[in-house]
Amino acid sequence: MKVQTFDQFIKSDRYQVIMQRSRFSYDSVLSVVQDILDNVKRDGDQALRKYTKDFDNIDISNFRVSDKEIKIAYELVNADFLKALEVASRNIRGVAEQQLLQMKHTTVMPRSGITVWQEWKPIEKVGLYVPGGNAVYPSSVLMNAIPAKVADCKQIVMTTPPQNDGSISPYVLVAADLVGVKEIYKIGGAQAIAALIYGTESMPKVYKIFGPGNTYVVAAKQLAAANGEVAIDSPAGPSEVLVLADETANPKYVAADLVCDAEHGNDSAAVLVTTSSVLAEQVAEELERIIPRFTTQQRIKESLEKFGAIIVAKNMKKALEFANEYAAEHILISTKDASNIAEQVTNAGSVFIGEYACKSAGDYATGANHVLPTGGAAKMFSSLSIYDFMKAVEYQQVTVKGLTEIRQSIEIFAEVEQLPAHKYSCSVRFENN
Amino acid sequence: MKVQTFDQFIKSDRYQVIMQRSRFSYDSVLSVVQDILDNVKRDGDQALRKYTKDFDNIDISNFRVSDKEIKIAYELVNADFLKALEVASRNIRGVAEQQLLQMKHTTVMPRSGITVWQEWKPIEKVGLYVPGGNAVYPSSVLMNAIPAKVADCKQIVMTTPPQNDGSISPYVLVAADLVGVKEIYKIGGAQAIAALIYGTESMPKVYKIFGPGNTYVVAAKQLAAANGEVAIDSPAGPSEVLVLADETANPKYVAADLVCDAEHGNDSAAVLVTTSSVLAEQVAEELERIIPRFTTQQRIKESLEKFGAIIVAKNMKKALEFANEYAAEHILISTKDASNIAEQVTNAGSVFIGEYACKSAGDYATGANHVLPTGGAAKMFSSLSIYDFMKAVEYQQVTVKGLTEIRQSIEIFAEVEQLPAHKYSCSVRFENN
Numbered sequence: 001m002k003v004q005t006f007d008q009f010i011k012s013d014r015y016q017v018i019m020q021r022s023r024f025s026y027d028s029v030l031s032v033v034q035d036i037l038d039n040v041k042r043d044g045d046q047a048l049r050k051y052t053k054d055f056d057n058i059d060i061s062n063f064r065v066s067d068k069e070i071k072i073a074y075e076l077v078n079a080d081f082l083k084a085l086e087v088a089s090r091n092i093r094g095v096a097e098q099q100l101l102q103m104k105h106t107t108v109m110p111r112s113g114i115t116v117w118q119e120w121k122p123i124e125k126v127g128l129y130v131p132g133g134n135a136v137y138p139s140s141v142l143m144n145a146i147p148a149k150v151a152d153c154k155q156i157v158m159t160t161p162p163q164n165d166g167s168i169s170p171y172v173l174v175a176a177d178l179v180g181v182k183e184i185y186k187i188g189g190a191q192a193i194a195a196l197i198y199g200t201e202s203m204p205k206v207y208k209i210f211g212p213g214n215t216y217v218v219a220a221k222q223l224a225a226a227n228g229e230v231a232i233d234s235p236a237g238p239s240e241v242l243v244l245a246d247e248t249a250n251p252k253y254v255a256a257d258l259v260c261d262a263e264h265g266n267d268s269a270a271v272l273v274t275t276s277s278v279l280a281e282q283v284a285e286e287l288e289r290i291i292p293r294f295t296t297q298q299r300i301k302e303s304l305e306k307f308g309a310i311i312v313a314k315n316m317k318k319a320l321e322f323a324n325e326y327a328a329e330h331i332l333i334s335t336k337d338a339s340n341i342a343e344q345v346t347n348a349g350s351v352f353i354g355e356y357a358c359k360s361a362g363d364y365a366t367g368a369n370h371v372l373p374t375g376g377a378a379k380m381f382s383s384l385s386i387y388d389f390m391k392a393v394e395y396q397q398v399t400v401k402g403l404t405e406i407r408q409s410i411e412i413f414a415e416v417e418q419l420p421a422h423k424y425s426c427s428v429r430f431e432n433n
Numbered sequence: 434m435k436v437q438t439f440d441q442f443i444k445s446d447r448y449q450v451i452m453q454r455s456r457f458s459y460d461s462v463l464s465v466v467q468d469i470l471d472n473v474k475r476d477g478d479q480a481l482r483k484y485t486k487d488f489d490n491i492d493i494s495n496f497r498v499s500d501k502e503i504k505i506a507y508e509l510v511n512a513d514f515l516k517a518l519e520v521a522s523r524n525i526r527g528v529a530e531q532q533l534l535q536m537k538h539t540t541v542m543p544r545s546g547i548t549v550w551q552e553w554k555p556i557e558k559v560g561l562y563v564p565g566g567n568a569v570y571p572s573s574v575l576m577n578a579i580p581a582k583v584a585d586c587k588q589i590v591m592t593t594p595p596q597n598d599g600s601i602s603p604y605v606l607v608a609a610d611l612v613g614v615k616e617i618y619k620i621g622g623a624q625a626i627a628a629l630i631y632g633t634e635s636m637p638k639v640y641k642i643f644g645p646g647n648t649y650v651v652a653a654k655q656l657a658a659a660n661g662e663v664a665i666d667s668p669a670g671p672s673e674v675l676v677l678a679d680e681t682a683n684p685k686y687v688a689a690d691l692v693c694d695a696e697h698g699n700d701s702a703a704v705l706v707t708t709s710s711v712l713a714e715q716v717a718e719e720l721e722r723i724i725p726r727f728t729t730q731q732r733i734k735e736s737l738e739k740f741g742a743i744i745v746a747k748n749m750k751k752a753l754e755f756a757n758e759y760a761a762e763h764i765l766i767s768t769k770d771a772s773n774i775a776e777q778v779t780n781a782g783s784v785f786i787g788e789y790a791c792k793s794a795g796d797y798a799t800g801a802n803h804v805l806p807t808g809g810a811a812k813m814f815s816s817l818s819i820y821d822f823m824k825a826v827e828y829q830q831v832t833v834k835g836l837t838e839i840r841q842s843i844e845i846f847a848e849v850e851q852l853p854a855h856k857y858s859c860s861v862r863f864e865n866n
Contacts, residue, residue, distance in 0.1 A: 023661060024661065080845050081845055081849060083841070083842070084841065084842040084843075084845035084846055087838075087839055087841070087842035088839075088842050088846065090543065090544075091543035091544065091839070094541055094543035094544075095541050095543055098539060101539075102538075105535075106531060106534075106535055108800065110523065110528055110799070110800035111524060114524065114800065116524075116801045118815075118818060121780075123812065123813050135850070136849065137850055171849050207813040208813045222659040225658075225659070226655040226656070228456060228457065228668045228670075228808065230813075231810075231813035231814060235661045252861055252864075256857055256858040256861045257858050259857070259858070260858035262854070263852055263853070263854040263855070293857075294853045294857070295851075295853055296854060300854065346557065347554075347557075347826075349826070349827065350826070350829060351826060351827065351829070352831075353829065353830040353831075354830055354831060354832070356831045356832055356833050356836040356862055357829055357830060358831075358836070358858045358859050359855075360843050360846075360847060360855040360856070360858045360859050361829070361839060363843075363846075363855060364842060364847070364855075365843050366543070366547050366549055366829045366831060366839065367541065367543035367829075368549045368827050368829040369827065372827070375661065377664075378824070378826070379556065379557065380664040381664060381824055382551075382825035383551060383825050383826065383827035385551060385827075387820070387825070391806075391811070391813055392816050392818060392820070393778065393779075393780075393782070393783070393811070393815075393816065394782065394802065394805070394816035395775060395783070395784045395786065395801075396785055396790055396794075396795050396799045396800075396801040397786040397787055397790060398786075398787060398790040398791075398794055398799060399787070399789055400789050402789065403789040403790075403794060405520075406520060406521075406524070406794060406797075406799065408517065408520070409516070409521050409797060409798040410517075410797045410798050412513050412516075412517035413521065413572050413796075413797040413798070414793060416517075416604050417570055417571070418568075418569075419693075419696055419793075420696070420727045420728055420729060421693045421695070421696040421727050421729060421733065422693050422792075422796060422797075424689050424693070424726075424727070425686075425689040425690050425692070425792050426791050426793050428686060429686060429788070429789055429791060431685075
């Protein structure tokens with residue numbers, strides 16, 4: 001990759017491309033997806049069978065994964081995988097449980113006789129979509145299912161497209177079973193989202209749907225959310241990393257983290273911003289050296305070419321300004337005084353501090369959640385956590401003394417807003433009954 | 434209103450109508466709204482001027498409200514209103530500040546050498562839409578702007594449609610100014626939302642848009658959110674209240690709270706569920722008696738006819754089951770042992786406890802937020818709070834010891850997921866450099 005100074009970079013055509021990166025566009029599939037939603041709503045299981053036949057090329061009579069299938073899955077994975085799952089799960093659960101502790105409500109008494117608080121309660125029914133196809137991502141199962149369990153969602157419904165032989169990846173099944181997902185269905189695509197929204201004879205409806213998917217899946221989620229039929233998680237696009245480094249960074253590690261991100265897909269984005277032109281050149285050379293060794297090299301090359309950059313900034317302040325404007329899904333800080341720099345990051349999905357916080361550690365096993373806002377959405381969306389599986393219910397308790405204190409305020413607002421029954425709902429409490 | 438037993442009610446045609454209540458449908462305006470979005474994106478201020486001329490019938494050259502206009506607004510409101518604002522603001526701010534305290538992060542060390550935490554940071558730029566027209570709602574300004582200020586959002590941009598003479602309601606202006614909103618624009622409708630999304634010569638773009646509006650406004654927000662161009666607050670529909678009462682409730686208070694909600698608009702929903710058939714009849718009579726006294730009686734009658742109900746349940750358990758399925762925006766608990774009943778509410782926007790917690794108290798002055806999920810959305814959406822004006826940034830810090838502990842787990846996941854550069858991003862840290 002070519003090394004550019006920041007000034008060259010912002011004046012070049014690349015700037016807009018890099019800032020924009022790849023975005024989902026699903027205009028072309030909207031009408032197909034709307035049909036799928038309508039048909040599943042109307043015909044239920046019959047429509048699910050038809051679409052599974054059409055799109056996945058399989059006749060499925062029973063969508064639900066059986067206990068026997070789960071048992072077989074355990075026989076197909078080895079002990080090392082179970083160990084890896086166990087290590088990652090324990091850390092993810094530890095983080096989620098701490099979040100739950102933090103959410104215990106405290107009441108406020110804004111004035112005597114008035115008590116107000118919020119209580120976080122689980123969303124009772126949630127759906128988890130797990131993509132299928134060539135990719136098998138048991139780690140994504142953990143990242144969604146563990147917070148759902150810790151949040152104590154009553155019903156967790158997972159759905160994933162069947163493979164060519166009608167089965168589900170044993171890695172996905174074992175990951176789901178191990179963290180306590182009891183209800184797994186073999187349906188994929190927009191029809192799976194439709195089933196989660198409306199319910200069918202065999203599938204329950206849910207209140208909120210989580211998980212990434214192809215264009216059809218994303219379009220179905222967005223359409224349903226826009227119609228108010230279901231809540232969905234934050235939008236998720238291609239993976240992206242921004243490495244912020246100074247002359248103390250190890251170029252081998254930096255290059256490794258850039259390719260680690262770039263191999264996700266040919267739309268991934270990997271950007272290095274550094275205050276050291278020496279490091280920049282070293283990383284560029286190291287990339288040339290290591291890329292050919294990976295079976296995923298084609299994807300790595302394509303994504304670096306499209307959305308990759310190595311930028312030399314005048315100083316750390318400039319570098320941070322750019323980072324906060326870019327608002328990366330992952331930002332890796334490999335600098336002197338990294339903790340201090342990290343605190344100055346205002347927009348990011350996840351901030352990795354220190355040279356041993358490699359990207360794959362956060363993807364899999366530190367306990368941090370790898371479901372993160374992309375495409376600049378970190379400016380307004382959060383990293384996934386148990387908050388997403390709960391909702392805040394507001395409470396307010398008022399005594400006669402409390403109401404007396406705010407009575408005048410209520411009555412004046414009601415007058416200004418021309419809502420006389422609002423005034424009456426307060427004043428009747430002070431009439432002789 | 435007719436009193437029904439629960440069994441009669443769920444078997445009747447009313448059941449579906451009541452559960453469904455009124456929902457926004459904006460299919461009919463989507464293409465008009467898309468044009469407005471596209472034109473404002475392309476033509477900026479020129480398009481804003483054109484639409485303001487077309488829809489609001491006014492030529493506006495300067496959209497921004499001037500200091501002079503603010504000063505005049507203060508002259509137009511009386512001291513009582515300022516006092517009412519002050520009382521309500523102090524309580525709303527007290528609640529928001531307590532929420533902020535609660536959000537201080539605590540770190541987790543899921544194992545030695547690995548530290549993970551979330552930090553809540555303000556969304557830097559937010560937009561507040563304030564509806565205009567006949568209705569003037571300074572209380573809504575407080576409910577959105579105060580949490581934004583407490584969250585420390587750097588730029589808070591408010592926009593509201595101009596009145597026929599090109600001015601803005603002094604109540605709205607004073608409320609906004611008093612709580613520290615410095616940037617107010619006189620633009621309404623879908624064009625205002627477009628300006629907030631894309632920015633124009635005179636208006637800055639923002640990252641998240643809050644506030645209710647007419648069909649065009651809601652459609653513009655939903656369209657932009659579905660395209661990933663901006664974040665929006667939770668969907669908001671017509672107001673609704675569910676009163677849960679037993680024989681200890683005062684029928685006058687219950688009837689007052691039902692009309693208080695019903696007067697919001699002819700699509701509002703007001704439902705009483707009670708274990709006492711005596712109370713049910715008393716409330717029905719009281720409604721007949723009081724409705725004619727309100728200038729808003731037409732709206733009250735229409736909404737009660739369409740979406741109102743008085744239902745007698747066999748016992749409190751049944752009543753609570755119904756309440757949790759209905760998932761009301763407001764639920765008022767007027768029973769023996771109200772706090773205990775309140776805890777059993779799983780789905781609601783705001784829970785009012787005790788006979789002095791009248792609906793208008795929460796609408797205006799207890800400090801609780803009146804922006805709440807409607808139409809059953811309380812099953813998955815939260816009451817508005819400072820969380821909505823912030824986003825959680827995830828942090829992870831890993832030492833060499835920490836990475837050693839999870840190294841095997843990372844490498845096995847990378848193998849299973851066929852991502853060799855993920856494995857390398859970890860293993861390179863253990864090579865001799």
